[in-house]
Each structure stands twice: as C-alpha cells, then as structure tokens.
Amino acid sequence: MAAPYELIYYTGVPGRGEHIRLILEEAGIPYKDTQFLSVEEAKKSVMTSLNSSHENPSYFAPPLFKHGDLVISQTPNILLYLGPKLGLAGSQENDVYRVNALALTALDLLSNEVHDTHHPIGTMLAWEDQMEESKRRSKEWVQKHLPTVFAYWQRALKNEKRGPGPWLLGDTFTYADLVLFQCLDGAHYAFPKAMKQARETGKYDKVFKLYEDVKARPNVAGYLVSERRQKYQDWGIYRHYDDNDAVAE
Amino acid sequence: MAAPYELIYYTGVPGRGEHIRLILEEAGIPYKDTQFLSVEEAKKSVMTSLNSSHENPSYFAPPLFKHGDLVISQTPNILLYLGPKLGLAGSQENDVYRVNALALTALDLLSNEVHDTHHPIGTMLAWEDQMEESKRRSKEWVQKHLPTVFAYWQRALKNEKRGPGPWLLGDTFTYADLVLFQCLDGAHYAFPKAMKQARETGKYDKVFKLYEDVKARPNVAGYLVSERRQKYQDWGIYRHYDDNDAVAE
Structure with missing residues (x-):
C-alpha cells in the first residue's frame, strides 16, 4: 500500500496549509490532516515536530508534509513535490x-x-x-x-x-x-x-x-462547502480589522 | 554549442542576484551578467524584460534568468533550476x-x-x-x-x-x-x-x-575578491543605518 499524504499544520484557520489542502482536494486524493485533531492536539503535533531534531532537514515552521520517510517544509516546496505527482504542474518541458x-x-x-x-x-x-x-x-x-x-x-x-x-x-x-x-x-x-x-x-x-x-x-467547489474548509479568524495570515480596511485614493 | 546562462538583474548591489552568481561561481561556470553593463543599461535591460508580455510566464521582479528559450524568475526557483545541473542539489532521493x-x-x-x-x-x-x-x-x-x-x-x-x-x-x-x-x-x-x-x-x-x-x-574565495563581487550600498536588500544597528537586550 502506498504511503499516505499527511499535512501537519495548526488547526483552526486556513493559513498556509490551505494551499496544500487545495492541491490534494483538486486532485481528489485522500490525505491525513492534523486539522481533524483538536486545537490542542494539532498544536502538540506541530510543536513535537518542530522541536524534534530527528527529521532531516530540521524545519523552522509549519506547514510540514509527510510522505513515507520524507518530511518536508515550506509551502511552495510541498506544492513543488506534489504538483508533478498529481498532474498539476504543467505538461511541457520546464x-x-x-x-x-x-x-x-x-x-x-x-x-x-x-x-x-x-x-x-x-x-x-x-x-x-x-x-x-x-x-x-x-x-x-x-x-x-x-x-x-x-x-x-x-x-x-x-x-x-x-x-x-x-x-x-x-x-x-x-x-x-x-x-x-x-x-x-x-x-x-x-x-x-x-x-x-x-x-x-x-x-x-x-x-x-x-x-x-x-x-x-467541481472538486474545489465541493471542498469549499465541506466542513474540511476552515473559516478565517482573528489570527493567522488573513485577518480583517476595520481600521485596516482602506480604500483606493 | 550549449546556450549560455544569463543573469538579468540590477547592477550596483549584490542583491538577490547574488545567490545566482554564487552558485555559478562555485561551479566554475561562465555566465553572462547584466551587472557588467552600465547602471543605466542594466536598468533598461531589466525594465525591457519586465514590461514585455513576450516571455512566458510574465514576471513581477528580477532576478531573471535566461537559458536558451527559457526565461524564469524568482531567486529560489532559479537556484532550483541550476542546482541539479551543477551538482549542487544533493545526491539522495528527494x-x-x-x-x-x-x-x-x-x-x-x-x-x-x-x-x-x-x-x-x-x-x-x-x-x-x-x-x-x-x-x-x-x-x-x-x-x-x-x-x-x-x-x-x-x-x-x-x-x-x-x-x-x-x-x-x-x-x-x-x-x-x-x-x-x-x-x-x-x-x-x-x-x-x-x-x-x-x-x-x-x-x-x-x-x-x-x-x-x-x-x-576556493571558487567562492576567488570570486569574493574579484571585481565581479559588488559592494553593499545604501540601497538594495541589505543596508546599514546607524539608527537601526541595535544590540541584544
């Protein structure tokens, strides 16, 4: 049996992990996701990984992505790993x-x-x-x-x-x-x-x-209305503050 | 004859282009570099490329890297392209x-x-x-x-x-x-x-x-004392301001 794809990320906001979810959802591939743990368990899972020196290389921040023995970090790097495997990185040379x-x-x-x-x-x-x-x-x-x-x-x-x-x-x-x-x-x-x-x-x-x-x-639309799609919050990358909601000059 | 490697970047500071120079210098590979143009000519070369819709894909900012018909942007992406070709991206799977x-x-x-x-x-x-x-x-x-x-x-x-x-x-x-x-x-x-x-x-x-x-x-040391290595200035990514030169608490 092939090793599962596994996203290790904070739970509670879409965040950077969302890019990984979207590529897997578009491709219709099942994956494990720490978001399905409680906030506390997900945080623990992320922190255990971060403080560990046992992965190669060590990483600074999530999202992390595990596939068999490989654990890699950095959102664009994880996408680069998955893109060709899922047929979502183009078809021409380079x-x-x-x-x-x-x-x-x-x-x-x-x-x-x-x-x-x-x-x-x-x-x-x-x-x-x-x-x-x-x-x-x-x-x-x-x-x-x-x-x-x-x-x-x-x-x-x-x-x-x-x-x-x-x-x-x-x-x-x-x-x-x-x-x-x-x-x-x-x-x-x-x-x-x-x-x-x-x-x-x-x-x-x-x-x-x-x-x-x-x-x-279709796969994106189905995902966006599912419970797997998390809501933006007052923490994470994208936040809404009325004070910041500026308009064009 | 193989197509030459060509870096298109501002001239006058090491900047993000420096990462591309260093990988090529370490590998001992000759390359074209807009830094050898005048500041004005290099700026024009960068701007002509940036305002053009003729490359695929369009890019937002230099460094750009040209190899034959391919023109790519984004520092880590250019390094990713060159790394395996120059034997500087590891040797194990993944x-x-x-x-x-x-x-x-x-x-x-x-x-x-x-x-x-x-x-x-x-x-x-x-x-x-x-x-x-x-x-x-x-x-x-x-x-x-x-x-x-x-x-x-x-x-x-x-x-x-x-x-x-x-x-x-x-x-x-x-x-x-x-x-x-x-x-x-x-x-x-x-x-x-x-x-x-x-x-x-x-x-x-x-x-x-x-x-x-x-x-x-050896190749890095030779490069660093050559005239190809540009000096940091009061513009670009790395700048020195006395006001900012803070110390640890």
Missing part, C-alpha cells in the same frame, strides 16, 4: 519552473505582503502593539501595492505567448491557479472594500475571472 | 526538496525579514518616510527574531539525522549552504553590532563556522 515561479510570486505578493499589513513591526508582537503601523501599512498596501500587483496578474493572464485559455499557463490548469485563487480569497477577507473597488474598475477582469473559475471547479 | 526548503527558509528569515527592517511600511516609500518604524522593527528583529533564527540554524547544523559533516546536508555541500552564507554576509553588513554579539555568545558556533567555511571555498 513547466515545473514556470508554475513554481508563479506560485512563489503569488505567495510573496498576496500572502506574505498581506500578512505583513497586520504585523509590520514583528510577528512576535501582538497586533494591538503595532496598530498604528499596521493601519499605515494597510493603507499603503491598498493604495500603492494592490494596483501594481493586480496589474501584474492581469498582464500575466493576457500574455499571448502562454497560448489561449483562462489559466496562468493558458489552457493547462496548474497548482499556480489554485495558489492565486487562495491568495485572492484571503485578500477578499482582509480587505473587502479595496477588493470590491478593484473588481468594479473592470481593469482586472481576467484576475477576478480566474478567481471565479477556480472556485467553480 | 534531496532537491530538502535543499529547496533550506534555501527558502534562509531567504525568508535572513533576506526578506532583514530587508523589511528598513522598509516596514512599504517598498514604495523612501526609508526617510518610515525611519521611526524602521528603527522599531530593527530593534525587534535583533532582540527577538535573531536569537530564534540563529538557534534554528544551529539546530539544523547539529541535526544528527543528516549525518556528519559541516554542511546543511551533512557532508554534501549544496547551494543551500551558499544561500545561507550570502544571507549571513548581508546581515553582517546591516547589523554589525548584533552579529558580533551573536558570534561572541558561542551559542551559534556551527552557524558561524559554516559562514567561514563557505567563504574559504
């Missing part, structure tokens, strides 16, 4: 590098950057201790970064060299589309006003179309 | 994912995080317009994050499961060691006081030994 570049870029621009709007001074400080800076960074992100970021994804989706089709690689659906979807979904939660404005400009129609198209894929 | 995880972790903790100490509010604002926040984030980074980050790398280098040897994968030298070296080198420039203190505690001896061991590798 597509794996194209897909990885797109996934890394989505995570940089719409996950790490959006996270940092609520923790601009440091992740070890509570939000309450960096509220003013957080408000300033959020406004800066909405007014200056969001238009640049969305213009980039619109350009990437209009790129003729990739061929026709709605996906980042044209007519080939890959995990980069899933990553972009999840990042946009989180940004909707964090910045509902700015996302509504961005959609209404009509300038980023291909980006919002991709968001809707991924959401409507 | 080592490529171990090396990628380590490289991504070094870039997160010691490149992106250190960059953000001087731009906590936004990359489109000048440092002068976020000086106070920058000073606060730098102090937070030095006092809270640096000890955690260095304890992690020390743990990774003491991990017995990886086997004996001074490198992150034990006795197998990989590009993850090069990435960690370059990140530590940049951190020395940005935070000389804190790095000196960290070294003197003796708690991170394996981390500083790796730094020295990489620096002493």
